[in-house]
Amino acid sequence: MPRTRPSRRLAADLALLAVAAAFALPLAWVVLSAVDPGAGLRVKIPDGIGLDNFRAVLTPDITYTPLLNSLLLCGGGTALTVGCAALAAYPLSRYPSRLNRPFLLTVLFATSLPVTAVMVPVYALFVRVNLIDTLQGTVFFFAASQLPFAIWLMKNFMDGVPKELEEAAWTDGASAAQSLVRIVLPLMGPGLGVVTVFSFVMMWGNFFVPFMLLLSPDRMPASVSVNDFFGNRGMVAYGQLAAFSVLYSTPVILLYVLVARRLGGGFALGGAVKG
Amino acid sequence: MRRGHPAVRALPLAPALVLLLLFLAGPIAYCVWIAFTDLQLTGQAHSSFTGLANFRRALRDDAFLNAVRLTLVFTVLSALVGQNTLGLALAALMRRASKPVRTLTGGVVITAWVLPEVVAGFLLYAFFRREGTLNAVLDWLHLPRQNWLFTLPVLAVSFANVWRGTAFSMLVYSAALDEIPAEITEAAEVDGAGGWRRLWHITLPMIRRSIGTNLMLNTLQTLSVFGLIWVMTRGGPGSRSQTLPLFMYEQAFQNSMIGYGTAVALLLLLVGSLFSVVYLRLLRTEV
Numbered sequence: 351m352p353r354t355r356p357s358r359r360l361a362a363d364l365a366l367l368a369v370a371a372a373f374a375l376p377l378a379w380v381v382l383s384a385v386d387p388g389a390g391l392r393v394k395i396p397d398g399i400g401l402d403n404f405r406a407v408l409t410p411d412i413t414y415t416p417l418l419n420s421l422l423l424c425g426g427g428t429a430l431t432v433g434c435a436a437l438a439a440y441p442l443s444r445y446p447s448r449l450n451r452p453f454l455l456t457v458l459f460a461t462s463l464p465v466t467a468v469m470v471p472v473y474a475l476f477v478r479v480n481l482i483d484t485l486q487g488t489v490f491f492f493a494a495s496q497l498p499f500a501i502w503l504m505k506n507f508m509d510g511v512p513k514e515l516e517e518a519a520w521t522d523g524a525s526a527a528q529s530l531v532r533i534v535l536p537l538m539g540p541g542l543g544v545v546t547v548f549s550f551v552m553m554w555g556n557f558f559v560p561f562m563l564l565l566s567p568d569r570m571p572a573s574v575s576v577n578d579f580f581g582n583r584g585m586v587a588y589g590q591l592a593a594f595s596v597l598y599s600t601p602v603i604l605l606y607v608l609v610a611r612r613l614g615g616g617f618a619l620g621g622a623v624k625g
Numbered sequence: 626m627r628r629g630h631p632a633v634r635a636l637p638l639a640p641a642l643v644l645l646l647l648f649l650a651g652p653i654a655y656c657v658w659i660a661f662t663d664l665q666l667t668g669q670a671h672s673s674f675t676g677l678a679n680f681r682r683a684l685r686d687d688a689f690l691n692a693v694r695l696t697l698v699f700t701v702l703s704a705l706v707g708q709n710t711l712g713l714a715l716a717a718l719m720r721r722a723s724k725p726v727r728t729l730t731g732g733v734v735i736t737a738w739v740l741p742e743v744v745a746g747f748l749l750y751a752f753f754r755r756e757g758t759l760n761a762v763l764d765w766l767h768l769p770r771q772n773w774l775f776t777l778p779v780l781a782v783s784f785a786n787v788w789r790g791t792a793f794s795m796l797v798y799s800a801a802l803d804e805i806p807a808e809i810t811e812a813a814e815v816d817g818a819g820g821w822r823r824l825w826h827i828t829l830p831m832i833r834r835s836i837g838t839n840l841m842l843n844t845l846q847t848l849s850v851f852g853l854i855w856v857m858t859r860g861g862p863g864s865r866s867q868t869l870p871l872f873m874y875e876q877a878f879q880n881s882m883i884g885y886g887t888a889v890a891l892l893l894l895l896v897g898s899l900f901s902v903v904y905l906r907l908l909r910t911e912v
Contacts, residue, residue: 362721430644497645
């Protein structure tokens with residue numbers, strides 16, 4: 351990194367702080383309102399700090415069931431995505447074939463399709479085959495929509511594991527399946543972590559998919575149930591909405607920090623997008 | 626590295642292929658089919674093939690054209706101008722700033738990005754509401770206040786998308802700028818090139834591929850934004866922030882016209898595919 355003159359550094363610091371302040375204002379609202387019993391719509395110093403809002407939303411109806419549903423949906427979807435992607439990446443990374451390149455290009459093409467557009471036909475299709483309002487149907491769709499990017503990332507991480515280590519295991523009589531599970535996957539641990547966390551975070555925050563595919567209130571994940579704070583319950587309790595938002599957002603923020611740390615602050619996903 | 630029959634070696638691909646074909650390629654194919662029918666949700670046992678009727682209808686539908694216009698404004702404003710420029714500016718400024726400021730700004734911007742879509746929607750709804758924080762700040766600065774979500778809904782949701790999506794561009798550009806050899810910038814500085822000239826003649830040309838891919842991905846991401854706008858304005862007031870995804874949803878479900886809604890979805894997919902192909906061409910040497 352080149353040395354920077356103090357005056358320039360100060361100018362850059364001030365500009366960045368201004369942007370940070372603008373970005374922080376909406377975030378400050380959620381944090382302050384969550385602990386403010388008299389929270390309204392604007393950022394203000396709380397009237398008095400209390401956990402009343404959290405106490406009010408920590409009920410099975412409002413918090414536990416939706417978060418459990420989110421966990422089931424996203425956990426299932428992530429497990430399916432990571433499992434299928436790891437399997438699929440193995441032949442793509444290990445065996446050269448004329449079909450690899452077209453397949454990977456198709457996968458990359460699918461990665462950037464707007465999934466939002468597919469939701470209306472998916473709904474129509476799910477009604478036909480009786481998958482509508484089922485957890486497994488939503489899990490399958492989540493996995494399918496996340497798979498292209500997961501395969502792409504996984505293949506790139508797998509390419510980073512040297513083949514020689516595997517060949518040694520093969521001479522000792524290990525099968526391809528054994529070498530994948532015992533050698534390749536452990537060696538690409540951080541990469542596997544990135545794919546897992548990234549898939550989970552994407553599903554956890556996704557609103558449109560469960561909004562379309564699930565109908566029963568008791569199956570709704572947090573991304574959809576949070577909507578109930580508006581309209582259906584009459585007056586909006588902003589403090590409770592903020593408290594719920596904090597509870598709902600914290601896991602993904604922690605997961606992101608975990609992955610970012612593990613990669614030494616680097617940004618592995620950048621490898622998939624930089625030109 | 627030859628082991629086993631090619632068909633056996635390709636077997637691990639099967640689970641992923643089945644999922645992709647059934648749940649992604651299947652719906653897209655189905656999408657192409659029902660876009661040409663008059664499928665409805667209620668009061669109709671059979672749908673029939675209607676050819677291009679849905680598309681002809683869209684082109685004559687003011688509400689559709691309004692949605693196309695709003696999608697364009699939303700995408701240009703928030704993705705092409707907002708996220709892209711701000712992301713590049715932040716990445717460039719961070720290279721000069723002191724470490725604590727860099728960490729703080731990066732942390733705040735990335736937090737906005739990691740937050741679930743709906744939560745981001747609520748935060749910005751609260752921010753732009755008449756009684757919200759933005760007006761409080763404007764009051765404090767003695768500037769005129771607005772009922773933002775009512776008077777300028779597209780602007781409000783565009784800002785929301787910038788708030789939520791800039792981190793991605795910032796990360797892409799940080800990585801790109803790190804790869805420019807320091808000698809080149811220093812040589813230009815010695816030759817007396819000022820900041821703007823260095824940016825225009827050296828930095829931008831050297832990261833042009835990153836700019837291309839970033840613009841593509843920002844555009845594709847923004848084309849499919851639904852939750853953020855839904856939470857903030859429901860597409861309203863009236864249909865003044867109703868972009869294509871919201872229009873598609875309204876036609877298919879509130880008006881029960883799945884066929885028409887799907888035709889809109891198909892158009893959205895086509896636009897997305899076009900961008901996707903350009904994106905692949907930008908990346909073509911990478912695969």
